[in-house]
Amino acid sequence: MEADAEILEPFHLHFSDLMRLSSSSSSSLTEFERLDSISRTIMETLGPNGPGLLAVTGVPKASQFRLSLLPLARKLALLSNDDRRRILKDHGLGSDVPLKNLDRSVSSFALQLKYVHNQSPELTSGGSNHGDESSHFMEGENPNLASLEEFQENEFKNLGSSFKELGLCMMELGLCLAQVCDKALGGQELEQSILESCIAKGRLIHYHSVLDNLIIKEVSRTRGSSKRPANYQLQLNCGARKADYCFKEAQKPTEGPNSEGKERSCRTSLSNLWQQWHYDYGIFTVLTSPMFLSQCRSPVIECPSPSGHTYLQICDPNKNNILLVKSPPESFIIQVGESADILSKGKLRSTLHSVCRxxxxxxxxxxxxxxxxxPAWSKTFSIAGYPAENLGSSSHSSGSCGEEVHVAEQETQKPYQQIHKVIPPLQKRLKDGMTFAEFSRETTKQYYGGKGLQSNT
Structure with missing residues (x-):
């Protein structure tokens, strides 16, 4: 099912302003008034009447971070299971998706990050510590068969260090935003909750193209017939098949004169999703603006988003519609999770979101x-002072659809109501006095457990 969608270009918070807002240094009256205005905009953006997310721009080394790490997601996803397992083990990474599933639409590589305050990466310096060693996705050179394992080791040489460096940088951005929100809310609840935990989960995620899944299946089929890693054999003999596939895809007729350009960018899907609709249940989720790779050329290269947005879509309860998020390529998106919503007594709004294809x-x-x-796993939640209407399913907050409601209004409510069929309401997952560990277990169970609302999606 497709639906009309608006493009959301979230508030752009410059890195330098985030640093000034989170510090306690004094400033001139003019500067104080400017920063105070920015602070109010942040709270409006992350509050009940805003989208619940913003974009941080101007972060030093953002381009180097992005180029060194993001292309490795696809390379890891297309390796044979044995090669991938070896490389992940070498760098201390794991996965939280079943990577043996040949039809998976997402490959995710995870690591628990440990944060030590005031020992984060230096964000004010320029340049990269890794040179260009991780950016060879533009080159397309094939290694000699005899040196394949050495080639792979060199290709992924900086995987672990890049993962940790970028992850700690993003944690620092989240902590600074927590300090800004705490100043506006009064107290230090968000900052202290993050510092008491000092851990976060980092995920490097590859969202598969259709061609990726064909390659993964080919790797699996040929693995048993040769002692050489099947994925590299595929690099040697699959070029013509890839080009033929892409040519046929390009020749498929479009659905009409308006199926390209702006018309395409204003359509979204409720069912054709890379990632299902959900709320994150932490404090903040910090994301890189995505990188898109085109597999119709050899070598695989980065290309701009075909529609100009990120394909991250959010559900806006104030308008009962879907918004497609647009952000600069080298920005970081920070969105509010349910823990921040609860800890702030509803003054920050968690973001219901998905990723469409x-x-x-x-x-x-x-x-x-x-x-x-x-927050720390032992953090205790209290629902005292939390808005009662926020505990129920948001699908009921838009009012009833009685006979007096116009047909057009009913139609605008349908996508929103359909989404909430797979979202377990907060009141069924959160109880007063529950720890964060208990809340996260219950949330995961009700989304993805045996009888969870998304167990079969």
């Missing part, structure tokens, strides 16, 4: 890196 762009993959910031 591009329309008629089967050759395109999406790469991103995400850090989930959370």
């Amino acid at each position: 591009p329309i008629k762009q089967d050759n395109l993959s999406r790469e991103t890196f995400v850090v989930f910031m959370q």
